[in-house]
Amino acid sequence: MTPLSYRFDVYKVKNLPIFPGALFKSNGESYDILSIVNPMFHLDEMVYRQNGGVHLSTSDLLQRGSSSQHFGFATLTATIFDERDLWRQTKTAFKGYKKMDIHMKHMKYKFVPTWWFVFILVSNIGLVLFTCQYYNESLQLPWWGVLVACAIAFFFILPIGIIAATINQAPGLNIFTEYVIGYLCPKLLVANSFKVYGYxxxxxxxxxxxxxxIGHYMKIPPQSMFMAQVSDGNTCGSFGVHHNCMVAHGKIPHVCDTSLLLPDSPWTCPMGRVFFDVSVIWGFVGPRRIFGTKGEYSNVDWFFLSGAVAPLLVWLAHNAYPNKQWIHLIHMPVLLGSTAMMPPATTVNFRSRFIISFVSGYIIFKYRLDW
Incomplete structure (x- = not known):
């Protein structure tokens, strides 16, 4: 779709590069985001109108659309194909029932008390609420935004968990949470931290x-696993990441600034740049000015509907032709889920992944299984 959209100049994308992860003016120049930021880190609407709207490349637009589709694919697929598992898992979770599999029968260790999880949940939500309220001028996210983000995560964790357990891919809530905060708190650049809490x-x-x-299968004591994840994984990992970022910004000249780095420099921070662009699109400028009634990309919102309709068509076809087993193998989240990392991933990553998966998962598995 990207070459076709570029060929027919959809949304005048020929003025823009075909595959970068950046924001542009209508003439193809890079958009100077700092020029539309006022001293309070809010959108300067007068300067924004003078500069013109933010424009996206073809690949960026289609990636936003496919991510919207993927969200619809995942939620509806889990609902219509796994509704029994959803209902059963929900009931057993609230009843505290633990199914005894063979690994659990062999383990003589103590389970992790429920209050350990509850304590971490409540304490972390409390810390986040305090941080957002106390540093509101910097973070810009109101306290109720934290609660909404947590509610979104709690609601979708079971259906998306079923998808992840089925296909080993977990559809993200990034697009959905970005839409929500973009409409609830427009013109705020840093408030897109809502996405972090929700996603x-x-x-x-x-x-x-x-x-x-994994620890369960390896017969590792559950309480030891819990302490290792909380203390070593989360605590040490957080300090380690923070330390590495501080060292990188202090020791590497022009880190993450692609305009000043050498062409072959590895310190371009692609994920960081994508996150910043997302904050501008969904939080700062807002979805209404880009994908809504005030924007020129409003048709991209139809991807949400197509993402919800496609699994329904597969479900109807499967019920109409129950003897056709291959219909049930059509899994929409798998088909488009792999594009979720584009950008910063490029088409090279996507093609190589497809080729290797096809060769190893089909050709070798079918004709050279003894390998």
Missing amino acids: IIMTQALTFVSDFK
Whole structure:
């Protein structure tokens, strides 16, 4: 779709590079974000109108659309194909029922008390609420935004967890949370930290459970796993990341500044630049001025609807032709989920991943299984 959109000049994208992760003016020049930021880190609407709106490249637009589709694919697929598992897991979770598999029967260790999890949950939410309230001028996120982000993560963790357990891919809540905060708190640059709380809470929870599952199979005591993850993984990891960032900014000249770095420099910080662009699009300028009624990319919102309709069509086809087993193998989150990292990933990463997966997962598995 990217070459076709570029070929037919959809949204006048020929004025822009076809595949960068950046923001542009309508003539293809890089957008000077600092020029539209006022001293309070709010959007200067007068300067923004003078400069013109933010424009996205073809690949960026399609990536936003495919991410929207992926969210619809994941939620509806889990709802219509795994509704029994959803309901059963929800009931057993609240009843505290623990299914005894063969690994659990062999383990003679104590379980992790529920209050350990509750304590970490309540204390962390309390710390986040205090931080956002006390440093509100800097963080810009109101206290109720934290609660909304937590509610979103809690609501979607089970259906997305089922998808992750089925296909080993966990669809993110990044686009959904960005839309929500973009409409609730427009014109705020830093308030997009809402995405971190809504998206990362769910991602970290699923990673936490996945690590626990590995430890379960390896017969590691659950309480030891818990303490290792909390103390070593989270605490030490947080300080380690912070220390590395401080060292990088202090020792590496022009780190992350692509305009001043050498062309072959590895210190371009692609994930950081993507996160900044996302903060500008969804938090600072706001989705209404780009993808809403005031923007020229409003048709991208139709990807949400297509993402919800596509799994329904597969479900209807499967019910209409129950003997056709191949229909049930059509899994929409798998088809487009791999594009979630574009950008900063490029088409080179995508093509190489497809080729290696096809060769190893189909050709070798079918014709050289003894390998």
